Amino acid sequence: MTTLFDPLTIRSVTLRNRIGVSPMCQYSYKDGFSNEWQLVHLGARATGGAGLVIAEATAVEPRGRITPYDAGLWDDAHIAPLKRITDFIKSQGAVTGIQIAHAGRKGSTDKPWSGGKPLKESDDRWWQTVGPSPQAYSSDYQTPHELTKNxxxxIQSxxxxxxxxxxxxxxxxxxxxAAHxxxxxxxxxxxxxxxxxxxGGSFENRIRFMIETIQAIQTVWPKELPLTTRISGSDWYEGGWTVYESVELAKILKKMGVDLVDCSSGGNISNAKVPVGPGYQVPISDAVRNKANxxxxxxxxxxxxxxxxxxxRNGRADIxxxxxxxxxxxxxxxxxxxxxxxxxxxPPQYLRAF
Ligand SMILES: Cc1cc2nc3c(=O)[nH]c(=O)nc-3n(C[C@H](O)[C@H](O)[C@H](O)COP(=O)(O)O)c2cc1C
Structure with missing residues (x-):
C-alpha cells in the first residue's frame, strides 16, 4: 500500500514524498519580478520537507495577472531571479514546480490586503481584461474584451x-x-x-482553448519532465462544468501525454454554493484518478x-x-x-529540533 511518505516518480522526476506546496499567490512583486520574499517563502517550505514546491500563478503576460503585484514570466529578464529560487529548492531535496497562468476576466484587481476589489478605470494600475465572452465575473468587475481567434x-503562444x-x-x-x-x-x-x-458551445469546443494551449506548450516543454494541469473539477452551479466533464477531459489529457491533474474546484461563479469541509475536493480527485486512469x-x-x-493509502490521489x-x-x-x-x-542544521 502506498503511503504519504513514499516517493513518486513521474517521467524523470522523483518526489521524495507525496506532499506538495499548493501554488499560492503572494502579490509581492513589481513588474512580475521574483524577489527575496519568494525565495524565503518557497525555500522555507523546501527545507520543511515538501516533496514538491509549486510556485504561485505566474502570469504569461501583464494582462494575465490577477493584481499588478503578481509574479510573471513574460520576459526573459524574469528568468534569472527565479533561477536562484529553483537552485535553492533543489539543494533541499524538493522538486521545483511552477504554475503558469492567465487571469482572464478576473484580472486587474487590487491585492487582497488592500481590499482585493477590481481596479477602477481611472486608476493608472487598471488594464482591460480579456475573456471568451463579454460577460463580467460579477457586477463589480469590468466586462472583458471578447478574444478574437487571432x-x-x-495567448497560446x-x-x-x-x-x-x-x-x-x-x-x-x-x-x-486551468482552474478557479x-x-x-x-x-x-x-x-x-x-x-x-x-x-464555444459543445464540450469539445469549450475545451479546445485548453487543448491547443497544451499542444503549444508541448512543443517547448521536454518529454522527460512532468506536464500537469490544475482544473476546477466542478463549478458547483446548475448548468455549469461538472465532475463528469472533468473525467472526460482527463481522459483526453491522458491521451495527449499530460501526466497529472491537480483537482481543485469552483472560482468561476461568484455566488456558487461550495460544500466546503475537510477534504471536500477529494471525491473529484478520486473520480478523475480512478475513472480516467x-x-x-x-x-x-x-x-x-x-x-x-x-x-x-486509499488511492484517492497521488499527491x-x-x-x-x-x-x-x-x-x-x-x-x-x-x-x-x-x-x-x-535538514542537518535543524536535526536537534526534530
Ligand atoms: C494566499 C493564497 C493564494 C493562492 N493562490 C493560488 C494560486 O496562485 N494558484 C492556485 O491554483 N491556487 C491558489 N490558491 C488556492 C490554493 O492553492 C489551495 O488550492 C486552496 O487554498 C485550498 O487549499 P487549502 O485548504 O489547503 O488552503 C491560493 C490560496 C491562498 C490561501
Whole structure:
C-alpha cells in the first residue's frame, strides 16, 4: 500500500514524498519580478520537507495577472531571479514546480490586503481584461474584451513562451493553471463561454482553448519532465462544468501525454454554493484518478497528517497539496513524519529540533 511518505516518480522526476506546496499567490512583486520574499517563502517550505514546491500563478503576460503585484514570466529578464529560487529548492531535496497562468476576466484587481476589489478605470494600475465572452465575473468587475481567434492564438503562444522560460529558470514540473475561474476555466465552463465559433458551445469546443494551449506548450516543454494541469473539477452551479466533464477531459489529457491533474474546484461563479469541509475536493480527485486512469493531486482543507496519509493509502490521489496549512507551518512534513512515525530527516542544521 502506498503511503504519504513514499516517493513518486513521474517521467524523470522523483518526489521524495507525496506532499506538495499548493501554488499560492503572494502579490509581492513589481513588474512580475521574483524577489527575496519568494525565495524565503518557497525555500522555507523546501527545507520543511515538501516533496514538491509549486510556485504561485505566474502570469504569461501583464494582462494575465490577477493584481499588478503578481509574479510573471513574460520576459526573459524574469528568468534569472527565479533561477536562484529553483537552485535553492533543489539543494533541499524538493522538486521545483511552477504554475503558469492567465487571469482572464478576473484580472486587474487590487491585492487582497488592500481590499482585493477590481481596479477602477481611472486608476493608472487598471488594464482591460480579456475573456471568451463579454460577460463580467460579477457586477463589480469590468466586462472583458471578447478574444478574437487571432488573439487566442497569441495567448497560446505566450503560454508556450512562459513554459520555455520556466524550463530556463530551472523548473522541473509545469502546472498549467486551468482552474478557479481564470482564462482557461472561463473557456471550458458553459457559464462563462457563450461563443458561437469553434471555441464555444459543445464540450469539445469549450475545451479546445485548453487543448491547443497544451499542444503549444508541448512543443517547448521536454518529454522527460512532468506536464500537469490544475482544473476546477466542478463549478458547483446548475448548468455549469461538472465532475463528469472533468473525467472526460482527463481522459483526453491522458491521451495527449499530460501526466497529472491537480483537482481543485469552483472560482468561476461568484455566488456558487461550495460544500466546503475537510477534504471536500477529494471525491473529484478520486473520480478523475480512478475513472480516467491518470495521476491526480488533491487539495482543499486537508490539515491532518492522518487524513493526508489516508487519501494516499486509499488511492484517492497521488499527491496531497496543502495551501493554508503550509502558510501556518512551513515544517508540516517534518511534523507529519513524527505524527505518523515515519523516519524522515530534517535538514542537518535543524536535526536537534526534530
Ligand atoms: C494566499 C493564497 C493564494 C493562492 N493562490 C493560488 C494560486 O496562485 N494558484 C492556485 O491554483 N491556487 C491558489 N490558491 C488556492 C490554493 O492553492 C489551495 O488550492 C486552496 O487554498 C485550498 O487549499 P487549502 O485548504 O489547503 O488552503 C491560493 C490560496 C491562498 C490561501
Amino acid at each position: 488573439e487566442i492564438k497569441e 505566450l503560454f508556450a513562451a512562459a513554459a520555455k522560460r520556466s524550463l530556463a529558470a530551472g523548473f522541473e514540473w509545469l502546472e498549467l493553471h 475561474g481564470y482564462l482557461i476555466h472561463e473557456f471550458y465552463s458553459p457559464l462563462s463561454n457563450h461563443r458561437i465559433d469553434e471555441y 491518470i495521476a491526480t493531486a488533491t487539495v482543499g482543507l486537508i490539515t491532518s497528517p492522518q487524513h493526508a496519509d489516508e487519501i494516499i 496531497v497539496m496543502l495551501g493554508r496549512e503550509f502558510l501556518r507551518d512551513a515544517y508540516w512534513p517534518l511534523h507529519a513524519a513524527k505524527t505518523l512515525g515515519v523516519d524522515f530527516k530534517a
